[in-house]
Amino acid sequence: xxxxxxxxxxxxxxxxxxxxxxxxxxxRAHSTPELTMPQFRALAFLGRNEGAMLGDVAGFLTLTxxxxxKLVDGLVNADLVTRESDPSDRRKIVLKLTAAGQKKxxxxxxxxxxxxxxxxxxxxxxxxxxxxxAMQILHxxxxxxxxxxxxxxxxxxxYKLPS
Amino acid sequence: xxxxxxxxxxxxxxxxxxxxxxxxxxxRAHSTPELTMPQFRALAFLGRNEGAMLGDVAGFLTLTxxxxxKLVDGLVNADLVTRESDPSDRRKIVLKLTAAGQKKxxxxxxxxxxxxxxxxxxxxxxxxxxxxxAMQILHxxxxxxxxxxxxxxxxxxxYKLPS
DNA sequence: TATTGTTATACTCTATAACTATA
DNA sequence: TATAGTTATAGAGTATAACAATA
Numbered sequence: 001x002x003x004x005x006x007x008x009x010x011x012x013x014x015x016x017x018x019x020x021x022x023x024x025x026x027x028r029a030h031s032t033p034e035l036t037m038p039q040f041r042a043l044a045f046l047g048r049n050e051g052a053m054l055g056d057v058a059g060f061l062t063l064t065x066x067x068x069x070k071l072v073d074g075l076v077n078a079d080l081v082t083r084e085s086d087p088s089d090r091r092k093i094v095l096k097l098t099a100a101g102q103k104k105x106x107x108x109x110x111x112x113x114x115x116x117x118x119x120x121x122x123x124x125x126x127x128x129x130x131x132x133x134a135m136q137i138l139h140x141x142x143x144x145x146x147x148x149x150x151x152x153x154x155x156x157x158x159y160k161l162p163s
Numbered sequence: 164x165x166x167x168x169x170x171x172x173x174x175x176x177x178x179x180x181x182x183x184x185x186x187x188x189x190x191r192a193h194s195t196p197e198l199t200m201p202q203f204r205a206l207a208f209l210g211r212n213e214g215a216m217l218g219d220v221a222g223f224l225t226l227t228x229x230x231x232x233k234l235v236d237g238l239v240n241a242d243l244v245t246r247e248s249d250p251s252d253r254r255k256i257v258l259k260l261t262a263a264g265q266k267k268x269x270x271x272x273x274x275x276x277x278x279x280x281x282x283x284x285x286x287x288x289x290x291x292x293x294x295x296x297a298m299q300i301l302h303x304x305x306x307x308x309x310x311x312x313x314x315x316x317x318x319x320x321x322y323k324l325p326s
Numbered sequence: 327t328a329t330t331g332t333t334a335t336a337c338t339c340t341a342t343a344a345c346t347a348t349a
Numbered sequence: 350t351a352t353a354g355t356t357a358t359a360g361a362g363t364a365t366a367a368c369a370a371t372a
Contacts, residue, residue: 008291009279011298013186013272017204019305020183021225023176034341036361041180054331062184067363069332074361091330091371109176116172119304127300128171134297135174137290141282142182197364199338217354230340232355237338254348254353 022119023112030111031104033078038063038071043105046081046097053086054093080104175301185282186275193274194267196241201226201234206268209244209260216249217256243267 020037028034035043038061045060046052058068072095075081080101086092097105120128183200191197198206201224208223209215221231235258238244243264249255260268283291 002288003291003295005280005284005291006276008283008294009276011295011302012182012279012283013276015298015302015305016179016182016186017200019175019179019301022305023179025225037180038362055329062188063362064364065331066333066365071362073332085331089330089372093331113169113172113176116175117168120171120175121168123300123304125165128166128168130293131171131297131300132166132174134294135178137286137294138182139174139178141286142178142185199363201339218352226339227341228354229342229356234339236355248354252349252353256354 023116026112026115027108030115031108035104035108039075039080040105040108042071042075043080043097043101044109046095047102047105050096051094054095057095075101186279189275189278190271193278194271198267198271202238202243203268203271205234205238206243206260206264207272209258210265210268213259214257217258220258238264 024037027037027040031040041061042057045057049056054068054072055065057063057072058065061068061071063071072081072083072093076083079098082096082098084094086094120131187200190200190203194203204224205220208220212219217231217235218228220226220235221228224231224234226234235244235246235256239246242261245259245261247257249257283294
């Protein structure tokens with residue numbers, strides 16, 4: 001039988017938060033001191049977009065500039081990120097991962113991915129295909145139009161989104 | 164080609180947090196005063212499991228008892244939930260939605276589901292089937308064994324999980 | 327004046343540790 | 350002693366409003 005958009009929405013509303021809990025717990029468990037999800041995602045973004053400005057991070061994470069500023073404060077204090085003002089426009093902030101930031105992100109990501117892989121290792125390859133297909137559909141459906149880049153990325157470039 | 168468990172994990176790690184941001188934003192946008200996701204999920208749980216005890220909520224949300232206690236504090240203060248001690252074992256706390264709690268949850272849920280439905284209304288019915296199938300697989304993969312009920316639910320019952 | 331960030335303030339989220347009350 | 354919750358404390362997440370600096 002044909003599922004309505006509402007059926008689909010209902011499933012998402014129930015399952016996504018549950019998965020998120022598991023992922024968050026794992027990310028925290030596999031990093032010391034613990035990375036929160038916003039921190040983890042900010043590091044991922046900066047790893048893909050070296051030299052992004054603060055507003056880029058805020059856009060990616062759907063945060064206010066204020067919230068993003070505080071988030072970056074914490075990352076800078078933990079020596080995971082550097083924050084410098086752009087000489088060509090001193091209102092702008094240039095953000096980069098430190099070596100420690102790259103290492104910490106990679107380690108947390110690897111450990112968490114391995115945990116998740118363990119969870120899906122028990123299902124059939126067919127089911128894994130189903131999950132991957134659905135994630136790719138959802139990725140398109142949920143990602144807003146990528147906002148214009150106005151940071152230090154290559155001119156005209158957009159954010160580098162995974163895969 | 165055959166996707167590895169790791170491929171699957173990588174997709175999940177990227178897409179789930181992004182979806183979660185969207186869902187959270189919508190839940191907040193469609194409730195006044197705003198419901199946070201933990202509050203929203205606690206109300207959903209109590210709607211399905213009237214008379215659950217605090218530990219049940221903590222288990223469902225993967226929170227410590229302490230965190231759950233504070234969460235419920237807020238819901239009680241907002242008159243969304245009642246909290247009473249169980250006469251048969253006064254260590255235990257019996258939680259129930261108030262009429263306002265039911266109403267507020269239902270309204271936020273409806274509005275959010277409609278938003279999500281709008282997002283998936285643009286894709287094909289086939290793709291919606293793919294999403295629903297994947298969510299059901301993921302629901303099984305990610306839900307831990309349902310913990311024993313020790314609250315006020317029917318004897319021997321387990322938590323009522325959606326669908 | 328418009329843009330980019332920061333600071334002040336005020337919540338909630340979440341954990342650990344120490345505690346109370348009950349069984 | 351073991352179980353169910355609460356309180357104290359602390360750092361992070363997040364928003365709005367007010368501000369500073371730069372263009």
